[in-house]
Amino acid sequence: MNTRxxxxxxxxxYLAHAEGQPVSSEVLASSAGTHPVVVRRLVSTLRExxxxxxxxxxxxxxxxxxPATDISLLDVFRAVQETEPDLFQVNSTNPNTxxxxxxxxxxxxxxxxxxxxxxxxxxxxxxxVAQVKQELGKHxxxxxxxxxG
Amino acid sequence: MNTRxxxxxxxxxYLAHAEGQPVSSEVLASSAGTHPVVVRRLVSTLRExxxxxxxxxxxxxxxxxxPATDISLLDVFRAVQETEPDLFQVNSTNPNTxxxxxxxxxxxxxxxxxxxxxxxxxxxxxxxVAQVKQELGKHxxxxxxxxxG
DNA sequence: GAATACGTAACAAATTCGGTTACAAATATA
DNA sequence: TATATTTGTAACCGAATTTGTTACGTATTC
Numbered sequence: 534m535n536t537r538x539x540x541x542x543x544x545x546x547y548l549a550h551a552e553g554q555p556v557s558s559e560v561l562a563s564s565a566g567t568h569p570v571v572v573r574r575l576v577s578t579l580r581e582x583x584x585x586x587x588x589x590x591x592x593x594x595x596x597x598x599x600p601a602t603d604i605s606l607l608d609v610f611r612a613v614q615e616t617e618p619d620l621f622q623v624n625s626t627n628p629n630t631x632x633x634x635x636x637x638x639x640x641x642x643x644x645x646x647x648x649x650x651x652x653x654x655x656x657x658x659x660x661x662v663a664q665v666k667q668e669l670g671k672h673x674x675x676x677x678x679x680x681x682g
Numbered sequence: 683m684n685t686r687x688x689x690x691x692x693x694x695x696y697l698a699h700a701e702g703q704p705v706s707s708e709v710l711a712s713s714a715g716t717h718p719v720v721v722r723r724l725v726s727t728l729r730e731x732x733x734x735x736x737x738x739x740x741x742x743x744x745x746x747x748x749p750a751t752d753i754s755l756l757d758v759f760r761a762v763q764e765t766e767p768d769l770f771q772v773n774s775t776n777p778n779t780x781x782x783x784x785x786x787x788x789x790x791x792x793x794x795x796x797x798x799x800x801x802x803x804x805x806x807x808x809x810x811v812a813q814v815k816q817e818l819g820k821h822x823x824x825x826x827x828x829x830x831g
Numbered sequence: 832g833a834a835t836a837c838g839t840a841a842c843a844a845a846t847t848c849g850g851t852t853a854c855a856a857a858t859a860t861a
Numbered sequence: 862t863a864t865a866t867t868t869g870t871a872a873c874c875g876a877a878t879t880t881g882t883t884a885c886g887t888a889t890t891c
Contacts, residue, residue: 535848543787557867565787568850573868590858591866606794638692641817645755649805656798668790684879706836717881722837739889740835837888847878857868 537613540565541575542665545609548585549601549666555594575613582612601663610657686762689714690724691814694758697734698750698815704743724762731761750812759806 543565548556558569558576565572576595579585584604587595597604692714697705707718707725714721725744728734733753736744746753 537848539787539791542791546787555867559867569867570851570870571849573870574849577869587868588858589856589866589868591864592859593857593867595868606798637818637821638688638695641814641821642688642691645809645814645817646806648808649755649802652801652805653798656801657795659797660794665790665794668794669786672786672790686879704836708836718836719839719882720880722839726838736837737889738835738837738887741890742836742888744837833891835888835890838886839884840886841882841884843880843882845879845881848876849874850876851872851874853870853872855869855871857866859864859866861862861864 537575537578538610540567540571541579541609541613542606542662544572544575544595545579545584545597545601545604545662546665546669548595548597549662550669551596553596555588555592555596557594561595579609579612582608584608584612597662601666602661604662605658606660606662606665607654607657609662610654686724686727687759689716689720690728690758690762691755691811693721693724693744694728694733694746694750694753694811695814695818697744697746698811699818700745702745704737704741704745706743710744728758728761731757733757733761746811750815751810753811754807755809755811755814756803756806758811 544561547561547564558572561576562569562572576585576587580587580595580598584598585595586598587593693710696710696713707721710725711718711721725734725736729736729744729747733747734744735747736742
């Protein structure tokens with residue numbers, strides 16, 4: 534799987550910590566251990582999803598579009614995993630023409646996987662970016678930016 | 683994502699329907715709309731996981747290693763998704779050395795994603811291959827192999 | 832011994848992903 | 862206005878993954 538979900542969460546947690554101060558893609562990239570352009574790509578996606586806002590030019594950067602308590606991991610997941618409906622990709626390439634078993638199998642599996650996906654969504658929806666930030670603070674050693682205390 | 687999970691489930695449902703009669707990779711491939719070697723590769727994985735048994739030679743093929751009611755979708759998922767623990771891959775490549783935020787973020791996300799993954803596992807564990815076969819029968823038009831009635 | 836069928840290695844084409852460079856557009860500031 | 866900063870995005874590369882395919886050895890039945 535790709536790392537977009539994790540990096541996006543990383544970015545959002547960082548923005549939550551910045552508390553409204555615009556953060557540049559360079560800083561975010563440095564923190565997440567990736568390239569600024571990768572960050573900008575991700576931020577573009579997050580912006581389309583309405584999770585962040587960006588400002589060009591000197592002193593610009595990205596800020597959260599709404600309180601961190603109002604952004605769930607499900608929001609993030611939906612934003613960056615454009616293939617979310619295919620989490621369990623069911624399409625077995627070329628379904629056999631014989632009674633169209635392939636299509637039927639697809640329908641059946643979708644129905645059976647549904648509860649699994651729904652369960653995961655529910656669990657993701659229960660966690661906010663604010664919580665992520667809070668957890669991060671707990672785990673960070675003292676003296677680090679974002680550390681509690 | 684890859685189609686292995688879906689194809690593997692397809693194969694197992696077919697084997698459940700065959701009720702102990704060995705099924706060749708050619709027949710399975712035809713049903714799943716793929717190549718016999720692809721099936722054999724998958725079957726190899728399922729065999730290592732103890733879900734099926736194979737017999738070489740004329741009249742050979744693959745059969746379920748235990749009752750279809752005792753094989754859950756979670757078993758299948760675990761067997762074919764060797765990257766299961768990375769369902770939510772957290773590693774953001776090169777964590778920044780600064781306070782090792784990358785590692786901390788990884789720990790934090792793993793802790794927060796845990797419940798989501800667990801919820802999905804639980805839901806997958808609740809569905810057996812026998813149920814898949816049964817659902818398939820319901821969806822198949824009458825007169826097709828496996829159709830109910 | 833011949834036919835059947837699996838087991839597996841090897842390879843190619845397609846896709847995906849992350850990183851990188853490059854450059855236009857926007858914005859603050861001197 | 863001129864310059865520095867920063868985003869937005871296209872383009873490309875290399876690595877990895879996935880699927881399909883061929884090839885061939887091995888096991889089993891007849």
